[in-house]
Amino acid sequence: MTIPVTEDNQWLLICSVGGSPEPVRTSVDWHEPTHVIYVASPDSRKTIRQEIEASLTWKGVLDAEVITLEDPQNLLDCVRDIRAGIESSLQKMHLSEEALFVADITGGTKVMSAALTLVMMDYHSRFSYVGGDRRTKGGLGIVQAGYERCLQLDNPWNVMGVREIRGMVHAFNAGQFSAALETARDLAGRSTSGRQKFYRAVCDLTEAYYQWDAFSHGAAHQKLRQAIGRLEPYAMQNELLGAVCDACEKSREILAEVENDVRALRTTSGHLPPSCGMAYLRDLLANAQRKAELGCYDDAVARLYSAVEKSAKIALRVRYGIDNSNVDMGLVPECWREELREGQGDDARIRIGLQKSFLLLDALNDPLGKAYRMHEDALKRSLEARNISLLAHGYTPVGEDRFRDLFAVALVFLGMRKEDLPSFPRLNWKSLLL
Numbered sequence: 001m002t003i004p005v006t007e008d009n010q011w012l013l014i015c016s017v018g019g020s021p022e023p024v025r026t027s028v029d030w031h032e033p034t035h036v037i038y039v040a041s042p043d044s045r046k047t048i049r050q051e052i053e054a055s056l057t058w059k060g061v062l063d064a065e066v067i068t069l070e071d072p073q074n075l076l077d078c079v080r081d082i083r084a085g086i087e088s089s090l091q092k093m094h095l096s097e098e099a100l101f102v103a104d105i106t107g108g109t110k111v112m113s114a115a116l117t118l119v120m121m122d123y124h125s126r127f128s129y130v131g132g133d134r135r136t137k138g139g140l141g142i143v144q145a146g147y148e149r150c151l152q153l154d155n156p157w158n159v160m161g162v163r164e165i166r167g168m169v170h171a172f173n174a175g176q177f178s179a180a181l182e183t184a185r186d187l188a189g190r191s192t193s194g195r196q197k198f199y200r201a202v203c204d205l206t207e208a209y210y211q212w213d214a215f216s217h218g219a220a221h222q223k224l225r226q227a228i229g230r231l232e233p234y235a236m237q238n239e240l241l242g243a244v245c246d247a248c249e250k251s252r253e254i255l256a257e258v259e260n261d262v263r264a265l266r267t268t269s270g271h272l273p274p275s276c277g278m279a280y281l282r283d284l285l286a287n288a289q290r291k292a293e294l295g296c297y298d299d300a301v302a303r304l305y306s307a308v309e310k311s312a313k314i315a316l317r318v319r320y321g322i323d324n325s326n327v328d329m330g331l332v333p334e335c336w337r338e339e340l341r342e343g344q345g346d347d348a349r350i351r352i353g354l355q356k357s358f359l360l361l362d363a364l365n366d367p368l369g370k371a372y373r374m375h376e377d378a379l380k381r382s383l384e385a386r387n388i389s390l391l392a393h394g395y396t397p398v399g400e401d402r403f404r405d406l407f408a409v410a411l412v413f414l415g416m417r418k419e420d421l422p423s424f425p426r427l428n429w430k431s432l433l434l
Contacts, residue, residue, distance in 0.1 A: 010099035012037060013128075014086070016108035016116050017044045021051040023106035023130040029057045030150040031102060031128065036064040037089050039082055039108065039116055041072040065089035069112065078115030086119065101125035104150075120155060121163065127153040160433060161187050161199075168206070169429040175290045177210035195434050201230035202432060205248065209424055213290065217259040217283075224252045240431035247425035254422045258283045265314065277314035281307050281414060286421040288407065297398040298390050304406050305383060311414055312357035315368045324357045326350065333363050375413050382406040 012035035015024050028036060038048050045068050053064070067085030071077045090097060101123045105113040120127070129151045157163060164187045171180035184206045188199035204227035211220035228248050235242040257279035264276050288303035316322040322331050327350040329337050344350045352360065361369030372379065382405055390397050411418060 010095050011035075011102060012093070012095060012099060013102045013104065014039065014116070015104040016106070016112045017041075017048060017052070018107035018109065018112075019044060019047075020107065021047055021055075024052050024104070025056060026130050027104040027106065027128055027150060028052070028061070031104075032058050032060060033102070034060055034062045035093050035095060036061055037086065038064065038066045039069065039085070039112060040066055041069055041108065041112070044108065063093050065092060069115075072109050072112050075111050075115055075118075078111055079118055082115055082119045083122075086123075098124060102128055104128040104130065106130040121157045125155045127155060129153060161191065162429075162433070165432050166429045168202075169427045169432065172206060172209070173426050175213070175294050175424075177206065177213050181206045181210050197230075198234055198434055201227055201234075204230065212255060212424075213287065215287070217255060217262050221252065221255050221259050224248060224255060228252065234434075238431060240428050244425060244427060244431050251422065251425060254279065254283075258422075265317070272318045274318065276318050277310075281311055281314070282416060282421050284310070285407075285410060285414075285416065286423065289418075289421065290424075292400070292403050292407070297400060297403045300403050301398045301406055304403075304410050308379065308383070308410055308413065309354045309357075311368060312354060312361060312372075315361055315366060316357060319366065320364060322360075324352045324360075327352060332360065336360060336363055371413055371415075375409065378409050379413060382409045 011033070013028065013031050013033040014037040015027055017024055017038050017040040024038070038045070038052075040048060045066055048066060053061075065085075065088075067082055067089065069078050069081045087097075090099070101120060103116055103120050103125055105116055105127060106129050107113075108116075117127070131149060131151050164183055168180050168183040168187065171177075171183065181203070184199065184203045188196055188203050191199045204223050208220050208224035208227055211217075211223060228245055231241065231245055235245045261277050261280035264272055265280065284303055284307040288300045288307070291297075291300040291303065313324050316324050320331055322328065327340055329340065329350065332340060340350055340352060340356075358369055358372035362373055363369070382402075
């Protein structure tokens with residue numbers, strides 16, 4: 001059986017070599033490789049040239065390397081020797097690490113076979129085993145000469161994708177959605193046709209939260225709805241996946257509220273319901289919290305500042321119809337009009353900043369304006385951290401303590417509790433195994 005070798009389809013045979021040359025000869029003759037790596041003990045390597053290669057029927061081996069294991073009874077040492085030997089052999093053979101390995105684990109000690117199997121977890125690989133119907137010692141010994149046959153075995157780690165799934169789930173649960181999405185796409189691309197549909201749905205799920213975290217609420221909602229719909233048939237037979245789908249559906253309902261807020265706030269006219277904007281502000285604080293958990297405190301504080309600023313903008317718009325980027329003077333108290341005209345720009349629009357927005361709310365006897373007056377000093381001290389941060393006007397990075405101070409002030413000021421903020425579901429890697 002010859003596997004064609006092209007620039008895009010390099011492959012090689014790697015065999016563990018034991019005391020009997022027959023399994024290795026059978027494997028080489030059956031696979032017909034152009035490149036071979038032998039994994040041998042100090043004793044079995046002596047048989048390679050005379051007892052294996054000299055009697056091969058297949059004469060097409062162009063290059064061969066030998067990895068000699070110092071201690072074939074020590075699993076850790078064997079793994080280290082094989083890993084180092086493969087790297088060296090690939091360089092000498094001018095083959096890529098992305099080449100397909102066909103690993104024959106028939107020969108050698110059990111430790112050697114186990115070590116080769118473990119190392120193959122790190123490579124694009126499949127396994128081969130020389131078996132047969134007739135064995136010595138009443139069927140309990142080795143395969144009798146002349147009755148060998150090669151069995152082809154998929155690499156369970158490639159098929160099940162356990163390592164990739166665990167890595168993806170770890171990245172997702174840590175808030176590293178870009179890395180999680182990249183791994184999910186790779187997993188879907190390498191899955192067999194029967195599993196590919198499932199892992200494409202997992203991709204949709206991962207991308208939904210990636211988009212949500214990047215404030216693309218509309219795209220996120222569409223992806224999340226699509227992902228849940230595609231995963232539900234699998235969840236009927238997988239209790240753990242069912243729990244994930246339930247959690248995703250709850251967060252989808254929250255996302256729908258946020259999306260509705262964003263859509264409403266982007267309109268330039270019309271009446272807005274009293275609760276408009278609250279889901280959006282909670283989402284903004286939750287996003288800040290996720291950035292802080294990643295250690296990105298400058299990003300987190302920028303989001304907190306935005307939440308405080310937008311709370312005033314939303315309150316003016318929702319409760320009084322006032323747009324603080326284009327103030328209608330007829331909607332503000334007469335005693336404020338002269339002062340506000342000072343903020344009129346060349347385009348004749350009157351804009352007011354954060355502090356004046358809150359003071360205007362106070363003049364309108366609004367609860368948020370009263371809260372600003374009550375917490376004014378604490379807010380100013382905390383917001384100063386944002387003003388001197390790297391992402392604003394200064395050169396000083398924000399630390400964890402500064403973030404925590406501003407986060408606590410923002411929660412109290414906006415009348416929210418930490419447990420009220422939306423949270424993304426935590427994935428269980430076992431729920432994503434097929």
